[in-house]
Amino acid sequence: MPSPQRFAALQAIQQRQPVATAPVQKLSEIWASDVFSLDKMKAALPKEIFKSVQRTIREGSKLDVSVANVVAQAMKEWAVSRGALYYSHVFYPLTNSTAEKHDGFISPQGDGSAITEFTGKLLVQGEPDGSSFPNGGIRSTFEARGYTAWDITSPAYLMETPNGITLCIPTVFVSWTGEALDKKTPLLRSNAAVDRQARRLLSLLGEKDIAPVSSSCGAEQEYFLIDRAYLSLRPDLLLAGRTLFGHPSAKGQQFDDHYFGAIPERVQVFMQEVERSLYRLGIPAKTRHNEVAPSQFEIAPFHEAANVATDHQQLTMTVLRETARKHGMVCLLHEKPFAGINGSGKHVNWSIGNATQGNLLDPGNTPHENLQFLIFCGAVIRGVHLYGPLMRAAIATASNDHRLGANEAPPAIISVYLGSQLEDVFQQIRGGQLSGSAIGGMMDFGIDTLPEFPRDAGDRNRTSPFAFTGNRFEFRAVGSGQSVAGPLVVLNTILADSIAWIADALEARLNQGEPLDQAALAVLQVVMQQHGQVVFGGNGYSEEWHHMAVAERGLENLRTTADALPVLERPAIRELFERTGVLTPVELQSRFEVYAEQxxxxxxxxxxxxxxxxxxxxxxxxxxxxxxxxxxxxxxxxxxxxxxxxxxxxxxxxxxxxxxxxxxxxxxxxxxxxxxxxxxxxxxxxxxxxxxxxxxxxxxxxxxxxxxxxxxxxxxxxxxxx
The missing domain is CATH 1.20.120.1560 (Four Helix Bundle (Hemerythrin (Met), subunit A))
Structure with a gap:
């Protein structure tokens, strides 16, 4: 018989009744019902106002104050009609969490009555405390002013709790002196940097009609669920998010019987409520399944624009935690809550593209003939080789240190996996002779009743921290509790920098009269000769790779956060962010101070x-x-x-x-x-x-x-x- 406290917890778990589920609704009835989406704007706004909003979202043009006033009125009327009494500027400080400041729509009148009021100024600008959030020395304690500013590219939404409904407006958060104190501002800047350089390169490649280029993201979220009755008995889980002690269970994950197994009924009811909540918020949750470790699960969305995906990822973590509470459970987003079994990551699937050229990282069926893909993929390879330590710093936390390098997660050495087909193509480019690319062929099961389907030309590699997976790269080393904004900022920034370098080199050759194909392949050959050592298709867990990576290829093995964070203070990193306009030296230094303190x-x-x-x-x-x-x-x-x-x-x-x-x-x-x-x-x-x-x-x-x-x-x- 366990101790009385543990026995009481076990009794409480055994006596739990399933939480009543909501009636099943069609996706069309609930999709984005709590979002002030473009279709709702179109119905509520005058035609010219709506067109102005569309231009701002699609092209990044300035938002007129008069337009903001009309949008604010329509947004308020929609929210109030749904029962909202408050609105909140939602922002993302340097804590991996979400922050909110709630204000009422109320405006008292001289006759003692009150009306609801919401102006364009209130929509566009808020003023939370700029010194109480982590700022790395940018703001002194007595310098309190900070601003939130509406991000029109991420839609407003309603957040419903048992206590009421609040209109939530995604915003940036900056100091009185203009420095970014948040995760969103650098992400928007990095997207702008990618757009500038990618459009320039596409123009050099002969494209005429070029829509704005942006990055996209789909973040797979792993998490653990435990019963809430245990939480008060485990101070380590309550305050640190992980078990500081725990003798291994006789059975762990060694039977491989949990991965993709039948989802427990209680968990599936929880998942269904999570998905309903996400669908109402316009978050495209697509996949759910058991993960490798016992009591570990995963939810994965469709790809979205990186900025929207980042906001949605923060919302997903909030919904997971709050829904678990309703079901008598705790959702653990720590990267390693239990020793001896797999921890949790947040695989960030990342790509870039636009409306006219499509996905710029899609190789097609004959990648050796796809010059556009080869150029942009080459830019990624160059960026990862030059700035791999920065990528490691972007995912450096105390919790992620427990996971990186174990036999469940990529090592702390940042390398690129391309797959056998693409690795062969780029090795041909390195040697100066591009002749063709392998094809996958057809799957043959040896069973007549099973359908044939094409096999991919390359396998996947779960030991790689940064792997190409068909038409995107998967940054597998990101931690489950992290905001995806930091990794996306780094990926966008190093890509923008590499595209600029390639565009300069390509332009110089074109100005000398070289044909486009010849000039592009010559530039790519230089990229592979100088940076191809970052490409690795083998076992990233092996000791041989660790030795080869460091001793022979000159890659860095930054095992801990203490090793990785000082990368942010290197002159080359400071120059990178300053050159691309993503972070000022002051903003970069503040991030080192904040993350080190955390x-x-x-x-x-x-x-x-x-x-x-x-x-x-x-x-x-x-x-x-x-x-x-x-x-x-x-x-x-x-x-x-x-x-x-x-x-x-x-x-x-x-x-x-x-x-x-x-x-x-x-x-x-x-x-x-x-x-x-x-x-x-x-x-x-x-x-x-x-x-x-x-x-x-x-x-x-x-x-x-x-x-x-x-x-x-x-x-x-x-x-x-x-």
Whole structure:
């Protein structure tokens, strides 16, 4: 019988009744019903006003104040008709979370009455505190003014809770002095940089009608679900999002029986409610399934414009958490909530394209003949080789460090996987002789009743951090709890920079009279000769690759956040962002300071929790067990029964070791060095190893101490009792 607290939690889980499900509705009845979408704008706005809004969204033209006034009135009337009394400028500070400031539509009148009011000025601009959010020193505490500004390219929506309905307006967030304090502003700038350079390159390739070019994103979200009854019994899950201690369950994921298995009924009811909520918000959730680890699942959307996809991804995380609460569960978005089994990522599928040329990373059936694809793919290869460490820094968090490089996630070495077909094509280009490309052929099952279908020309590689997957690249190293904005900013920026370099080189050759095909292949040959070493199609987990990547190819292996974040301070990175207009040096430095502080604080919280739990829960429970064993041994000895003190001595020795380890960890917590980089290294090189040592002792004790006395819900309970 477990401890009384654990037993009560298990009873609560067994007594849970399924949450009542809403009536099934057609997709057409609920799709984007809570979104002030273009079709709703078209119905509510005068024709010329709507055309002006369309131009702003599609072409990036300035929004006229008079247009904003009309849109605001229509938006308010729509929201109020649905029951909204408040509106909120929603923004995305440098915390990977979403921030909201709610204001009422109310406007008191002189006669004591009140009316609803919402002007263009209120729609376009808000003013939250610019110093209370992470800013990396851009704003002093006494310098409080900050601004939110409406992002017209991301639609407003209604968020409904049991307490009411709020009109939510996606915005950027900047300081009084104009620096970006958020994730959205750099993303919009990076999209603009890609558009400028891609249109220039397409023009050099002979295109005449060129629509605005933008990046797209589809982010696969992995997550864990556990019963909420466990949460108050696990301070580590409650405050750190992961289990700091936990002896492995006898059964984990070794049978491979959870991946793509039948979805548990309780989870499927949860998923269906999540999907209904997402569909109402216009979020195109497409796929749901069991993931590899027990109690791990995934949801994946269709691709959308990167800016909208980023906002939708933040909303998806919110909906997952809130819906789990309704169903008596907790949604864990930490990258590694449980040791010894797979963690969770957020695979960012990324591409670029436009309305006239289509997907610029689509190779077609004969990629060796597709000059447009080869040029843009070559730009990606160059960008990843030059700025792979920056990509690693973009996904550097304390939580993601637990996952990267394990046998479930890509290594911390950033490389590019192209697949056998495309790798062969680019190796031909490197050698200066492009002759053709392999074809996939047809699948033959050897069974007449099964249909034939074409086989892809190349396989996939799950060990690659950045893999080409047909018509896009998949950045597999992004963490499950992260905003996708940071990785997208980096991908867009390095692509824009590489496109500019290629365009310069191509233009110079064309000006010398070289034919387009010859000039383009010559430029691509230089790209592959200088940057082809970043292309790797083998096992990214192998020791051979780790040695080859660093020693022979000159790639960097940035194992921890403390290794990766200082990349942001390199002159080449500062020049990259300044050259592309995505981040100023001040904004870039602020991000280093903010992300470094977040890493340090996360490790500090975990270290303090480890000490607290070990000293106040684990040590007392283990010592009670020693006392119980001692009393039993004394009674046996008095009766003349042969006794063995081995277990008692082993547990007692571990208790002493636990005290020594926690004392050592406490001392390290109390004596951090001065300076951001020194503090980063202290967290990574001192606190984390000492926490790991405490964990080793606690996990060994869990395997020995009487289950009646053990205070924490076990991995077996957390992962398998639903």
């Amino acid at each position: 890493y340090i604080l996360a490790i500090d919280v975990e270290a303090k929790l480890a000490v607290q739990i070990a000293q106040t829960q684990i040590y007392p429970a283990a010592m009670r067990y020693v006392g119980d064993l001692s009393a039993i041994l004394q009674r046996q000895s008095a009766l003349g029964v042969p006794v063995s003190t081995q277990l008692c001595q082993r547990v007692s020795a571990l208790c002493q070791t636990l005290l020594e380890c926690t004392t050592s960890l406490e001392e390290a917590i109390a004596s951090p060095p001065h300076g951001t980089e020194a503090h980063l290294r202290h967290a990574a090189d001192v606190l984390v190893p000492r926490m790991n040592r405490v964990r080793e002792v606690v996990d060994e004790l869990e395997g020995l101490v009487d289950d009646d006395l053990w205070p924490l819900p076990t991995y077996q309970e957390l992962l398998f009792v639903r």
